Amino acid sequence: DMHKSIVVSCDTYYYLLANDMGIDAIARFMGQIGFGQRTGVDIEGESPGVLPSPEWKKRRFRRPEQQKWFAGETISIGIGQGYNSYTPIQLAQATAAIANNGIMYRPHLVKYITDSRTGEKTMIEPEPLRILPWKRQNIEVIKKAMVGVNISGTSARAFAGAGYTSAGKTGTSQVFSLKGAEYKESRVKKELRDHALFIAYAPAEAPTIALAVLVENGGFGAQAAAPIARMVFDYYLLGKLPKGAAREENVEGD
Secondary structure: OHHHHHHOOOHHHHHHHHHHHOHHHHHHHHHHOOOOOOOOOOOOOOOOOEOOOHHHHHHHOOOHHHHOOOHHHHHHHOOOOOOOEOOHHHHHHHHHHHHOOOEEEEOOOOOEEEOOOOOOEEEOOOEEEEEOOOOHHHHHHHHHHHHHHHHOOOOOOOOOOOOOOOEEEEEEEOOOOOOOOOOOHHHOOHHHOOEEEEEEEEOOOOOOEEEEEEEOOOOOHHHHHHHHHHHHHHHHHHOOOOOOOOOOOOOOOO
16 A cells, blocks of 8 residues: 555555565666756755666776675665665755656746846746656655645644645655664764654645755654744745744845
């Protein structure tokens, strides 16, 4: 049940799915939605991240015994662990593409540019990059499940009582390998604890905002990252500030 596997974040489902798909198919689909490549955001130094594949591993390692791809690596890739390494802007772009029913846009940091002499504003218009070659019904499965995550799934508590319907997915990013040992947060140094991740968009029925939240060494996405997304959505959609926050005036650069 893919819907339930997304709602409750069931790793076992994706162990089996990754094994059935194989690493080549996984890498192909992940590449289509922008992972392993620069988003084109208007800032220097953007990293393409790492989209693992047998070809990537051969380029990455020199020794023949290190270049071999193992079946167990495909399993870990299936839940976003292993060699996977992506940037928050890639996650946000991919989330927006799902929200937009498969249309991918180039992200921008600037909304408009104001001429200092004339005061004329030049808007930075959205740039469609491509349309994902995915079936619409498959995208709908993902979207409905992401809505379920915020209604009855892993991040339901963070979005309880919201005045809108949103869609999201919690995640956890390992900082280092335990090499088979059981993970106990209390026994791990703070700087080595898992990162908390959360992707989301809202309103679910007609999205106007998509985001990715990463809390370094924050642990579980539902506990540390999802509440931040809720505060962002509350402000963006409802104009509601977090408790104790002061409203600031807009700041324009020169």
